[in-house]
Amino acid sequence: MKFKALFLLLALTLTFSGSALADHWIHVEVKNPSADEHVTVNLPLSLMQAAAHLIPQEVDEDVHIAIDDLDMSWSELLAFWQEVKNAPEATFVTVQSKDETVNVRKEGDYVFVRTTESTAAGTKVDVKFPLAVIDALLSGPEGTLNFQGALQALADFGPGNLVTVQDGDETVRVWIDDQNEVE
């Protein structure tokens, strides 16, 4: 009986973890009413995970170069991320210049990045990223980003907005849900 229950639990877990990717879709919508443009992209996360296998080796090299540019080793980057993750809710960075304001804060299970240009029609960018996704992204071998793990974490996290950009009339929105089309 115990064995059966354990088997059932294992089967349910595997089914759920497999279907999370299969059931979730990533959507990109670009609207520009003044230019009469409308672009929508709807892709299943399972397809994105498969595509992650096709990311060329050069991307890993680019990650190394980017980390070198930060004057930070991989272990220092991981340590920095652990500190951010374990820190209480707070605003980590606020940069206010004549042209724009950049704000990075941690709230709940998310990291929020907001940039706002000072001009009236200036670009506003809002990024909302689950901490678990960044955690998974940095879980690969040294100097490599684990895109597949990040996508799995994204699927496990469920529906929600990821990126919103407002630039004058033009809006860009990236989000995840369980619908295969934009309504």
Place this chain on the structure above:
Amino acid sequence: MKPQNTHRRPYLRWTAIALICLMSPFFALAAAVAVTGTVTVEVDEKSADGTHLYIPVPALVFDLALLAAPLIIPDEALAEVRREIAPYRQGLRQMADSLESMPSGVLVEVLSDGEQVRISKQGRTFHIRVQSEDTDVSIAVPARLLGSSLDVI
């Protein structure tokens, strides 16, 4: 009347059997085309003297071409393609499976200046449609063809 009918029956029976034998390759072909799908290309130029083209090709033809490919392509060239594709094979296979099993829906749609580009899946077929003021182009490809190509390569 009855004795006449019993005389005709053997002829009818043999005629029916002969017809079935003659038609069976066509039935088998029709069934294979229905199961494997059709690749269609449609071009419609909207001007009065424009081209109007509709080319349906049974996907079975592509399957046969893929089967014949290893016999036609030189071994070295095929080995080279296989070597280059090897690191991406798992990803391509997963992508092919994912594309084949995903539900119907619109994958990409671009509307701009009266032009529309739309890539969608309807049932087991992918549709690519480009509509502009002067021309409409529509291509339909069975979703399983990518997987079939990988199987051969």
